[in-house]
Amino acid sequence: MNLGARLANVTPTVLAGILSASLLALFLLPLLALAEFATPAGIWKEGGDPQFWTALDATLLASAIAVGVSLLLGVPLGYLLARKNFPGKSLVRSAVLLPVMIPHLVAGLALLLWVAPGTPVSRFASWAGVPLVYSIWAVVLVMVYVGASYTVLASELSFRRTDEETLEAARSLGATPTDAFLDVTLPTASRGILTGAVLTWARGVSEIGAFLILAYAIYPAGPYTGTVTSPISVYIYNLYGLNLRAAAAAATLLVLLALAAFLAVQLAERWGRLPWRRGEVGT
């Protein structure tokens, strides 16, 4: 093989490597800058601040509820979109995409006008035992609004891949349509649904725009009077207004915790054969 041919073989890989490295650097270098600015001592100090953990607790609780609500409401919708034909299906799919498409400040404004104290929705929510003022439920509402679309879309994609022959074989073995859904459709779609749930969760945890708009509705006496029900993103934003180094430390701590969670899932996948990996090649 002459030099030109060798170069022709190598060049695409090298080029792809350089471009990939550039993107990875773009991902990682700002985080390094953040950690450097925060300093280990600052991160340590932030780790000792109970307000940080209260905000994190609130975020984890609200996002867990939001993921639960998204699964409860979003998976059936994903199923209907994937497996059934009905009038207005494309309109429904567009509606599902809306929260993903619109700027989150717009989403915040829309939600504000819908749930502000005094509106029928706010009164109904209070009556139903899920008050939206000074409570975690407004945070959950925002997280579901901005994140549930991902659960619907990922579920729809997964349900579309359900193998008809497996469903038919199960039915002929005695499975009712409900059995077949639980034993065939749901397990095959579980990995996709899980991906959707993770995206919903990540979207909810990282939300800030809609929270800032809604803050005066959720906390009428002032947005930052307490962190009991305010998510971590609002907590960090609050710190950013007061002390940049403390904000950087809190942000770095959050990144480190996210990395640790990510690593734990990776290790569990490698060692523990997580349920949604059953039957895949190599398990």
Next chain:
Amino acid sequence: MEAGGGGNLTGLVLTGVEVQQNGFHLGPVSLAVAPGSVGALIGPNGAGKTTLLRVIAGFGPRPAGELALDGERLNDLPPERRGIGWVPAGLGLLAHRRVEENVRYGLQLRGDPDARAKASSWILRLGLERVAREYPTRLSTGERQRTAIARALAVEPRLLLLDEPTSALDANAREELIRTLRELLAAESIPMLLVAHDAVTAVSLADRVHLLHGGRSRFDGPLAELEDRPVDRFAARFLGYENVLSAEELAAAPSGPLALRLRAASGPGGLAAPAHALIVRPSGPGVEGKLLARRARGRTVLVEIDGLRLLGQAERGSSLPPVGSGVVVEVREEELRGIPGEVGTVADAS
């Protein structure tokens, strides 16, 4: 697969079954498969074989006509209440369950207290004990096929439907599966209806064949009868006739002595001639032609006569000249079969 309309017959009985789906019309199909016997559905792609099996299993649109199993009308029963073992072409194994769990699945659905023991017994019978703890993705095609059959039989169905059970298998695995199915058939007195992708499977397993073409029934009867009188060109090719000529091809051939004799023997759908109907020798009485190719093993040769390229057989004991030389061909007219399918209505299966 004798067609019958009596509700008291045991086994599977289809009477005038018709179904319309996405512009495709299947039927009317009438056939019967008695307990302990095997029926084979044959036909070209798109003939409606899989559609018919799915209709019997309870999937797809509701059919017109009468579908009965052991005297019970099936038409209005959902698939889970038909008592039919359905092994689709893709097998439909539960990918997230191990082989043992797949075989046990139907028994579990029925709440069978002996599910585990019964599943183990079927795993042993189908020779799957080595892979019982594996997931389906780790199995060979033959093992997956046997898992699907074990799973279908474990629930003691009243009928077993198999869609192209041997099509994805190599010759050895196919032989093994055919042997297994024959053993099961001898032991389990249930009717079996399968889509046969090849003549070997049909010959080895089926008592009767049902030929579908373009959604229409073309033949129902013993395979030997179809072999003797192929009803269309697909049937002739499926059954291994080496030379299958359409009436148009024969009409277009130059009018030499061979073409004239073949035309005389052909039917509206053309002509089927096995290689041994054309005996090829270096010289002597017969029609003159040219040797185009010969196989390294066996006696099959390719000759060209009157513009037609035909497979014949070298005469036993004679030594043929080199390829490209002249030869003579003796036609055994008693081996030629006219194809009755009308021109224009029998779709070419090639």
